[in-house]
Amino acid sequence: MASIFTKIINRELPAYIIAETDTCIAFLDVNPNALGHTLCVPKQEVDKITDLDEELYVDLMKFSKNMAIAIQEAIDCKRVGFSVIGLEVPHVHVHLIPLNTMADATFGTKVAPSKEVFETLVNKIKAAL
Numbered sequence: 001m002a003s004i005f006t007k008i009i010n011r012e013l014p015a016y017i018i019a020e021t022d023t024c025i026a027f028l029d030v031n032p033n034a035l036g037h038t039l040c041v042p043k044q045e046v047d048k049i050t051d052l053d054e055e056l057y058v059d060l061m062k063f064s065k066n067m068a069i070a071i072q073e074a075i076d077c078k079r080v081g082f083s084v085i086g087l088e089v090p091h092v093h094v095h096l097i098p099l100n101t102m103a104d105a106t107f108g109t110k111v112a113p114s115k116e117v118f119e120t121l122v123n124k125i126k127a128a129l
Contacts, residue, residue, distance in 0.1 A: 001089035002045065003045055003090055004077055004091075005039075005041045005045070005089055005091040005092060005093060006045045006091065008025070008027060008041075009025055009041070009043050015016045015028070015030075016028035016030075016111045016118045016119070016121070016122045017104075017122070018038060018070075018122055018125050018126055018129075019063075019067065019070075019126065019129060020043075020065065021042055021059070021063060022043075022065060023042060023044070023056060023059045023060070023063075024040060024042055024043060024059060024060055024064075025040075025041050025043060025061040026038050026039065026040045026063070026064075026067045026096075027039055027041075028118055030118075030123060031110060031115065032055070032097075032106045032107075032111055033076060033095075033097050033104055033105070033106075033109055033110060033111070034075075034077070034092075034097055034098045034099070034100075034111060035098065035113060035117070035121060036074065036075035036077070036096075036121055036125065037095065037096070037098065038071060038095075038096040038125070039093045039094070039095060039096075040063055040067055040093065040094040040096060041065040041076055041091060041092065041093045041094075042056050042059070042062060042092055043061050044056060045091050045128055046091070047082050047086070047091065047092070048092065049093050051085065051092075052092060052105060053101065054089040057109045057127050060092070060094065061094075062095060063122060064082065064094045066129070067096055067105040067125075067129075068080040068096050069083065069128075070125050070126075070128035071096055071098060071125055071128070072098075073075065074121070074124040074125045074127065074128040075098045075121075075124070075125075075126035076098075076101055077098035077100055078100050079099050080096050080097065080098055080099065081093050081096070081097045081098075081099045081104070081105050082094055082095070082096060083095040083097065083105065094124055
């Protein structure tokens, strides 16, 4: 059964997509820790990051780095944190979280942006790419 991320990649489910390459896609997390919280996902559905072949792993990390640089430029934050946990969805994904405090990285604090805020964030990050 396809993961929720595969359904987003296939455009079967809506998402606030920021960027994509032949191998990866980035979209805003709909349950974000902070404004600009982005998920970078390989298009190939693989459950664990350690199961990615080396080429796709490198592609995902380079893609995530470029997205983090754009997020840092677009969002007022001290830095962008990277997190790979992998328990929520059985499809590798890198969380890019704008951080101002350690609490922003705990997944205990959530924000609830409006559709307009999500769309504004997508446009700001795209402009920074």
